[in-house]
Amino acid sequence: MRRTHFYHKLVLCGICSLLFGYCKTPYDAPLKATQTNFLVVEGFIDGAAPTTIKLSRTRILSAGDTAISLKELNANVLIEDDHQNTYPLAEAGNGVYSNTNTLILNPARQYRLHISTSSAREYFSDFVPFKPSPLIDTIGWKFKDGGVQTYLNTHDPNDSTRYYRWEYNETWEVHSYYDSYIKYDAASNSVIPRTEQAYICWHSHNSTNILLGSSAKLSSDVINEMPFVYIEQHDERLSVLYSIWVKQYALDLKGYNFWQAMKSNTENVGSIFDPQPNQTPGNIHCRTDSSETVVGYIGAGNTFEKRVFINNHLMPPTWNIFPFCPTKIVPDNPDSLTFYFGTGALAPYANASTASGSPAFSASGIKCVDCTISGGINIKPPFWP
C-alpha cells in the first residue's frame, strides 16, 4: 500500500524489456544550469552517541554528477536547548562538525541546532522534542527465493515512538582462491615475499537508501520483520562471514514526512504513476533571510545500535560458487614476469618449477590471488570475531 507505483514499475519494465526492447534508457535532459548553492544540513542531535553534523552546499546537476561536492567550512555549530544551554560542536574538517564525547541530554527538554556560517548568515533548526529510540529486539534473517533476507524487529512498550529510521553498515569477509605468500614487485621486476596477507579481506558498505518504518496504523508500537538487505543466492557477502550493523533513530511525524518525501523524490521514481516531485521543507531556517532555501531536518533523541553476524555454515552447500581460477606456470625470467605480472593480468601465488625443472611460479588471475584488488581491506576490523 505504501508505494503502489513500485509494483507498476516492476511489471512495466518486465513487459517492456521482454517484448519491446528496453523501456528504460539512460538520458540526460538539457537542464538549465542554475547555481543554487543552498545550505544542506545533515545530522541528528544524539544523546547516546557522539553527535555529528555535516554541512554542505547544493551543486549543479550535471551528467554523471561530475560537479564538485561543496563542503561548508569554518562554520560555528551549536546545539541549544530550550533552557538556554548550549553545546558547541568542533569542526572536524571536510564540513563535519562533531563532539568526541556523548552529550548528556535531558529527555524532558527540546533541542535545536544553531549554525553561523563564515559568510555571517545564521541558521536555526526548529526546537524538536527529545525522542529516545527503543531497543532493537532482533536483527534476523530468513531464506527467501533462494537468497537471504535480513530483517529487523523492534517495539516500544510505551507505544510512543511510532516513526523510525535506520541506517546500516554491512561488513563481510572474503577469501582469495589462493593463499599466496609471494608477490610481484614491479620496481625490481621480480617476485618477492608478501609482507601483508592478501588472502582474507573485509569489505564494508554503508546504506545508501533511506529506510523508514512506521507503526502508526498498528494497535501497538511494533515493527515486525522490516526488510533490510536482500542477499542474492551465491553472493560473495555470505561466502565466509557477514555482519550487519544497524543504527535506529526515533522520528517525530514531521521528520518522518521529511524523510518520506526525500525517499519518494529520489528513490521511488520511474514508474508510470509517479507522484509529482516535491520538496518537503525541512525544519532549518535562515534567520538572516527567511526566504532562503535550506535543506535538512534535525531531530534529537537517543539512538540505538545493534550488530549481528551470519555465517556461511548456515548456508546450503551450493551457496559458494568457486571462481574460475586456473593455474598458469610462469617461468622465472624477466620477460615472462613483465609479460604476465607486469601487465597485472596474473599474479604469482606459489613457487613452482617448469616442466623442464627450471624455477617458475604458480600464478593465476590477480583477483584469485589478491583480495585487496576488488576493494577489500586486509586488516581485520576491531569488531570482527
Place this chain on the structure above:
Amino acid sequence: MKRGIRLMFYLILLFPAMVSFAQESKDDLISGSFNQASFEQFAKKIEEQTSFRFYFDVTQLDSINITISVAKAHLPAVLDQVFANTDLHFAIDKQNHVFITQGFTISMEPGSSFLTGKKDSSFVVSKKSAGNRGYINQTKKISQEISVENKLFEIGLKVNEIPKGKVKIAGYVRDLHNGEAISGAMIYVENPHIQVASDQFGYFSIILTAGRHTINIIAPGMFDAKRQVMLYSDGKFNVDMDEKVLKLKEVLVEVGKEKNVRSAMMGTNKLDIIAMKQIPTAFGELDVLKAVLSLPGVKSVGEASTGLNVRGGATDQNLILFNGSNIFNPSHLFGFFSAFDPDVIKDVTLYKSSIPANYGGRISSVLDITSPDGNDKKIKGSAGIGPLTGRLTVEGPINNDKTTFVAGVRTTYSNWLFSILPKQYEKSKASFRDGTIHISHKVNNKNNIYLNGYISADKFNLNSDTTYQYQNQNANIQWKHNFNNQFYGVLTAGADHYDYKVSGTDNPVNAYKLAYTINQYKLKADFSYFLNNKHKITFGVNSLYYNIHSGSFNPVGKQSLVIPDTIEAEHAIESALYASDQYNITSKFSIEGGIRYSIFNYLGPKHINEYAPGLPRQESNVTGTNFYPSGKIIKTYSGPEYRVSARYFLSDNSSLKASFNSLRQYIHMLSNTTAISPTDIWKLSDPNIRPQLGSQVSLGLYKNFKSNTIETSVEVYYKWIQNYLDYKSGAVLIMNHHIETDVFTTKGKAYGAEFLMKKATGKLNGWVSYTYSRSLIRENDPLAGELINKGNYYPSNFDQPHNATMVGNYRITHRYSVSLNITYSTGRPITLPVAVYDYAGSARLLYSDRNAYRIPDYFRSDFSVIMEGDHKLKQLTHNSWTLGIYNLTGRKNAYSIYYVSQNGTIKGYKLSIFGSAIPFITYNIRF
C-alpha cells in the same frame, strides 16, 4: 430499378391468361363508385365492365386507396384523377392493355426505346410529366429497397382531396437488418428545406405541409434513403435504412454528408465502430478511448494512460457515460486498455464545446458511449481473439422481435506474459474482464423499455502479496413514452458503483486490507417536445444520490496488529433542472439556448472541521469540529449553468458557429499522479472544498468541399477553470481524515485552435487534424500555506501545445484495406531537479519550479491491414484478420524523464512504454 422492370416482364410472361386481346374501342366508358377501394379491386371492377386489362406491380400500388364516383367516364380521365398527386403513370396500348408504372411512363411502339419516357401520340399516357430518374448507375439497390423507395406511404386519415395545412409525423429510423436505432440521422425535404435529426433512440419528428413529399434520410454508414409520403394528417412514419455492407467497385458519390455544417452543435465528434475499427492500436485490441484520442483537442499524458484531457481539462472532468451509466474507472491493465468491449459498442460521441443542457456534473467534456440494439431478426454472434484478450458477443431477439438483446463478455489471458518473464515476475498475475448487456423491449407503439448492465473487474498482484482489485458495476433502466407525435419523455433509474481493494498479507503483523467504494443512485426524467420545425424543446429534472465510503483500513488475520480505521462516509444529493430550446430563427440562422440549474446538498452524518478564517488549512488551525446528524444538510452549493450555441449558414456548404457554456462539478478525483491510477479516490465537495467551475467560449468555421465529401473545420476556444484541486508537497491522499489540509484550489485557463479536415467516404477516407492549445494553472490560494511556482501561471501536466494527427484508411479491394495512423505532439511538461546534494549516504535531488521542463516530443506511426473473409452474405460464419504494426518506426517515445538515486549516485533515465515496433494479429469471427 432494372429489377423492377424485369418484374414487369415476368408479370407479363407468367400470366398470359390475363392478357386478352379484346379489340374494343378505346372509348369504353366506366361507371361505378369506389370507397376506400384498393387498386386491385378498382382494376377488377373495370376489367369486368370493359375490355381494359391492367398490368401493375402490386407493391407499388398497395398504398393507393380509391374513393371515387364516376359515371360514363373515360378511363384515362379516371386514372388521371386516381393518380393525381402520385408519381404513378399509366400507358394504354392498342389492345387496351393498361400498364401502371411508377416514376416514369412507358412507350411500347416497336423499335423505340422501352424506357424513353417520351410521350407518344399513338398511346394514351398520363398527363403528368414523369421525372427522369437516374436509376442506371444505382448499383446498390436491392429489391426490398426499390419497392420501398417507390412505394407511396400514406399517412393519416385518407381523404380523396388533399387537405391543406400542416401535418406532424414522427417515427424511428432503424437499421433494416437488425432493427437497431440509428441516432443522428438527418431527415429532410427539399423546397423548402426542412430538416430534423433523429435522437439517441432513432426517434424524429417533423412538421410538413400536407400532401406529397419526398423525404430524404441520411445517416453515417447507411445508404441514403428516400421515402415517398402522402400526408393527410398526423401520423407515424418509421424508416428502415440499409447498412453499407461493403462498397462495390462502382463508388457511389454520396450527397448530404453535411452534418458538421448543418448541426447547430459545435465541438461534437462522433465516431462509429466502423471508423474505430480502422485505427490501428497496440496489440490490435480495438480501443474506444484510444480512438477518441485521435480527435483534435483530446490528449493523454502517455501511452499507459486512458485518461483523457479534453481541451486542457483534467481527467476527472470528463463525464464518461456508457449506455447512460457513469463509469468511474474506464481502464484495464494499469491503463493500457480501455474498459469497453468494442463488440458491444455502436458509437461514441464526444461533446467538448457545446454540451447539451441535459448533461452535467463534469466541467470539461461528455463522452457518450452507446451499445447497439440487438438484432431483432435472428440470433447472431461474434468472437475475437487477440494476443491478450478474447471476446464473445451474442445478440438477437428474445421470443419475438419486440424484445432484443446484445450481450458481450471479454476476458484476458495475459498471465502468459508473466510466465515468460524473468523469474522474479513469475508469481505475478494480472487479469481483467468485462461484461455488457443491453436489452430493448418495445411494449407498444408508445412505450419502450431499455435495460443496461455493465461490469468490469481488474485484479493484479505483481510478485508480491499485495493484491489490487477494482471494479465498476452499473445498471439502469430506461422507460421511453411517446405522449404524442411531438412529445416524448424518458424516465431513467440507475445505480453506478466503483470500488477498489488493496490487500497485503505477506507480513502477518502488518496484514491489511484497504477498501474504497463509491455508490451513486440516480433518477431522471428527460422530455423532448417538437413544438414545430422552428422549435425543439428539451427539458428535464434529475437527481443523483452519492454514498461514498472514502476508505477503510482493516487487519487481516489474527496476528495483524493493524488498527481498524474507517473514514466517515460521505453523502450528498446533486439535483438539476434544465430546459433548452433549439430555435431555427431563419433557414440560415439557428440558436440553441439552454439553462441548467444544479443544486448540491452535502448531507450528514458527518464530522466537519472548522478552520480559523484566513489562516492556512492545517491541522494546527482547526478551531472546532461540528457533527451533523444523518440527513442534515451540511452545505449547499447551487448555481446556473448556461449552454448557448448558434449557427449561421454562410452558404449551402459552410457555416459559422459560436457557443458559450458554463458547467459545475461537485466531485473531485484525488490523485497526485499524472496518469489515472487504480487507487485514485473521488471526493465530494464539502464545506471546505468548493465545487469546480468551468466555462468556455468557442467559435468555429465549417466548410465542406466536393459535394460535402470533404469536411473542414476550424474551432477556437478559451476556457476558464476554477477550484481545480492540486496537492501540497507530501500530500497524503489515502486514508486521510482531513483531506482538505493536503489540497489547495487552483485557477486554470486553457485556449487553443483546432483544425480538422475529414473525408468520411470513398476508397480513401480518414482525417487530418492539427491543434494548437495551451493549458495553464496557477495556485495563489491564501489558505494553502504554500505557493507553487511563486503563484504564477505554469503549464499543467497535459499542456502539449502542438499536436498533429493523421488517420487514414484505403480500401484496396472489397476485402483488403490498409490503415495508417500518424501522431505528433509536443512533449508534456515535467518537473526536473535543479540541484544535487548529498544526504543519507547518497546524492539526492532538489526540486523547485513545477513543470518547468518538457519530455522529448512524441511521434508515432501505426499501420494495419484488415483482411475480410469472402463476402458471401449467406454463409455460416464471416471472419476477418487484422494484422499490423504499432509504432512502425520503433521510436522510443518518452513517457517520462526522471532522475533517481541508485547506489549513492544520481542517474537520469528516459522511460518508454513501447521501445520498439510491435507487430500484432487478431482474428474475428461473426456467426
